[in-house]
Amino acid sequence: MSAGHTAVTTPAPDEPVIVCETPQDECGVRDVLDRLGDKWSVYVVVELASGIRRFKELQRAIPGNISQRMLTLTVRRLERDGLVKRTVYAAVPPQVEYELTELGHSLTHLIKSLADWSIAHRPAIAASRTAWDASHPKPTGGE
Structure with a gap:
């Protein structure tokens, strides 16, 4: 190997x-x-899995009120890693579109598997957290 x-x-x-x-x-x-x-990359990949998005469309579609600056940094990192393609059209004002590359699309299957696992195991995780919290009470006062 x-x-x-x-x-x-x-x-x-x-x-x-x-x-x-x-x-x-x-x-x-x-x-x-x-x-x-990071907090935003998976959301961007999930949203772009549905197709090409302009910047503002992408920003509105992502839950949690991502700032313009943070979305710019996130798509730039994803573009650097070869997961997202950015296309700029010469217009006034300039139009910018984002889409997943083939590599980016290949990642969506893994994200879907992780999401499916999370949904399937949500009750067990919640029960485990409840049991753990009950056996580990939070300290009161100045301890």
Whole structure:
């Protein structure tokens, strides 16, 4: 196996599902988390999965009142990573459109899987949180 290769196969019962060859390798997870771990990138990818959007359309469609500055930074990062294509049309005022690249579209399947997992396990997670909170009461006073 090459350095940086990530083995994802059907493991034996006592083997991990994913294995990094070296601690420094991080299995490529750092790059993914850096991009998709921020508050807005997943929303942008999800919205652009429906098709081409102009800047203001994209801004209005994203829940949570993303600022113009933050949306600009987010789409710029996604464009730098090759997930989003930005097209500027010479008009007055200039028109800018954003769309997912082929690479960006390939990411939507993973986001959908994660969303499906989240929905399927929401009750179990809520029950676990309730049980944990009950067994770990918050301190009162100046403790």
